[in-house]
Amino acid sequence: MRFLRWMVRFPLVWLTIIVLALVLILSASGALQTARWIAVVYVSLVIAWTLFGMIRDVMRGHVGLDVLAVVAMVATLAVGEYVASLVIVLMLTGGEALEDYAGRRAKRELTALLDRSPQIAHVLVHPHSDSDEIQDVAADDVEIGDLLLIRPSEVVPVDGVLLSDEGSFDESSLTGESLPVHRQAGEEVLSGAVNGSRAVRVRALRRSADSQYQQIVALVQQAQDDRAPTVRLADRFAIPFTAVSLVIAGAAWGISGDPARFAEVLVLATPCPLLIAAPVAFLGGLSRAAKTGVIVKGGAVIEQLARVRSAAFDKTGTLTEGRPDLVAVRAAGGFDEDEVLVLAASAEQYSSHVLADGIRRAAESKGLALRPAEQASEVATNGVTALIGGRTVVVGKPAYVESLAPDTVRADIEAGQAAAYVAVDGRFAGVLLLADDPRPESAAVVAWLRAHDVERVTMLTGDARATAESVAHLVGIDDVHAELLPPEKVHLAGQLRPRPVLMVGDGVNDAPVLAAADIGIAMGAKGSTAAGDAADAVILTDSLAKVADAVSIGKHTLRVAYTAIWIGITISIALMLIATTGVIPAVAGALIQEGVDLATILYALRALTGPPTGLVVPTSDKELSPAR
Structure with missing residues (x-):
């Protein structure tokens, strides 16, 4: 059954095999003229079909690499090497089957995700x-x-x-x-x-469409549909390689005076490393990234990751654990500490900010019952306002709360702490102090990026400067931009040099800058859907170490793709030069060409594996020390 499915999927392959076998049998039985006409008619039809496809590609803006195969088929027919022309057709049509096999293997992790969709x-x-x-x-x-x-x-369906x-x-x-x-x-x-x-x-x-797995499936489908970088790679090499091949073949003909020499040289000009090996390498990189817990939205992102020169990080939930704990309540204006906490926690029920979760947990741990709100609204990155028991409660950044409660007093906070200011009915009610520790792996990731061609690492955060600089000092970042609104993050990311710029974030407020950066990576394990939609890659595990994995996979994949191309081109040119002497017959050359194709494709599959990042992550917070 598997063989029958293969025959249905690639009818030209087995049809070419049948024609080739028929021509060989007729030639052996002495019916040379019949064999020749069958070969000429069949190969001419294939040439016409291939030319049609080439014209269509050129109209779409892509150089048709099959021009070498077409010229080789015409040349072999012209000099009477009709068996060689059929072998070239077999190689051309078999290339599609080979690409299908290699592509299926390269994207097996992506396909496995789709197949297991509930x-x-x-x-x-x-x-x-x-x-x-x-x-x-x-x-x-x-x-x-x-x-x-x-x-x-x-499988859990939703x-x-x-x-x-x-x-x-x-x-x-x-x-x-x-x-x-x-x-x-x-x-x-x-x-x-x-x-x-x-x-x-x-x-x-959640409904199925909004659930974690279906979002991953959507990302995978987007990744599979993006083939842009492989087209660009092929376009970069197509014209020079075609020109060199035709020059070598023409020189061989001119020097020898034998037109057959032109065909013998040209059958060894294989475009397969460009047409198949490079795409297979990128599919392998996408698959390997998915296996490590990073969904990369297409090969273009893989190529950008390989070239990244600047990196920017959000702070809360990205460089830090994203699980801040309440350390103190400083009540003001005659309010009680528990009253401030319960009102703030009740209002924070309607906020998606990471500090809100810590405030709610603190109230619940003290046994304080949260109260419902008659109405509530949130101003992204600034704060939340809620009407609770007839009282207007505002929780958020000092500037936002101060605009609604002019008597707000800014608190002195220790390094590493974050503050949520509270106002009730237009009066300043107090400050909630929370601490959010850096991730154990953050310093190691920053150091790894610097050691792997990332020249600039910066922090872009909306948090207070004192808190941001404290965390930055611990993880080894000395370029800090704090108290930023989303538009300011976008502007600063656009000004960063050198490029490409990688931006890593997790919240709704990070979505604009993730979309604006050359490469946006969202911490998807606890991050928002908006951030995941805007990003170019999504980390499915709650670990910043996956950023290093993504960059490492990008570098390895691009290296494998280029190496596969150069292996194919180098071997092909060497064989063409040998063929100029006439020692390689056309039929043998066509068969050797397929060996070169197979070698480059097998090498391209190396993108499925690769060296580890070598990232050393501390096993506890005690191992973290201020970076110098």
């Missing part, structure tokens, strides 16, 4: 009973709040909250982490994770 969900018919009566529905039809039954070894006491899930397709992850009741379970050995109940938290 399709069916088991919705509990009576969610408030102990009954497990279920109704199977398409994953796309699951509504928020539906109760789902996930059987052993099944993001949800675990209702069972505990569960074990394989999240390797999402994060690259091979060990099962244990979840407790109330924790979030991501779509695409594979359930362990016991059935569990989950309440749907």
Whole structure:
């Protein structure tokens, strides 16, 4: 069955094999004229079809590399080497099959993600009973709040909250982490994770289209559709290589006086390293990145990652853990500390800022019940305003709170701390101090980038300057731009030199600068959908070390692609020069050409593997020391 599917997919390959076999049989039986006419007619049809495709490519702005194959087929027919012309057709049509095989292998990790996309969900018919009566529905039809039954070894169809006491899930397709992850009741379970050995109940938290796995699938499909850099690579080499090949073949003809020498040389001019090897290398790089937990949106991004010369980082949630803990409440204006905390936490229920989560956790840990708001609104990167119990509560940056409560007093904070200012009914109510430690790997990533051709590393953050400079000092960054609004981040990123510029961020406020940078990388494990949509690459695990992985994979992939091209071109030119002496017959040359093609493609598959980054990440915060 597999062979039949292959025949249906590539009919020209087996048709060429049949014609070649028929021509050889007729030639051996003495029917040379019939064999010659069959070959001439078949090869002429292939030439016409190839020329049509070349013209179409030229009209799209791409140089047609198949011109060498067309000239070689015409030349072999003209000098009576019709068997060689059929072998060239076989190589040309077989190249498509070879590309298909190599491409499938190169993108196997990407394809595996698509193949495992959840399709069916088991919705509990009576969610408030102990009954497990279920109704199977398409994953796309699951509504928020539906109760789902996930059987052993099944894929979680949508993001949800675990209702069972505990569960074990394989999240390797999402994060690259091979060990099962244990979840407790109330924790979030991501779509695409594979359930362990016991059935569990989950309440749907998001619809399928908004769930983690479907967003990854969308990124993968976008990555597979982007073939731009391989076209550019081919265009860079196509005209020079074609010209050199024709000059060598023409010189051989002119010097020898034998037109057959032109055909014998030209059959060794293989464009396969450009047409197949380079695309295979980029697909391999995309696949390897996906396996490590980084979805790169196309080969163009791989090429940019290989050339990055400047890097900019957001602070909170990127260079830091993104899980700030409350360390102090400084009440003012006669307000009580618990009152300030509960009002602030109640307002922060309606905020997506990373500090909001720390404030809410602190209130809940003290047993303070959060209050609902009659209305609430957030000004991105500035703060949130909520009407709670008839009182207007504002929580946010000092300048924002001061614009609504003129009596706001700025607090003295220690290095590494962040402050959320609170106002109630237009009066300053106090300051909440939170601390967010740098990630253990941040300093190592910054040092690795500097050691691998990144000349400038900077921090672009909306946080207070004292806090930003403290974190920057710990991770080894000396170029700090703090208290920035999103437009200011975009402007500064555009001014950074040298280029290309890599920007790493995680929140909604980072989306504009991620889109504006030459390469935007979003921390997708806890980051926003907006950041992921705007970025060129998304890190699926909560680790900044993946930035080094992405840059390393980009450099290795581009190196493999160029090497494969040069291997093919160098061997081809050497063989063409040898063929000028007449020692390589046309048929043998056509067969040797396929060997060169195969060698370059096998080399291009090296992009699937590569050297480790060598990044040394401290195992605890105690190993972090101020970078000098």
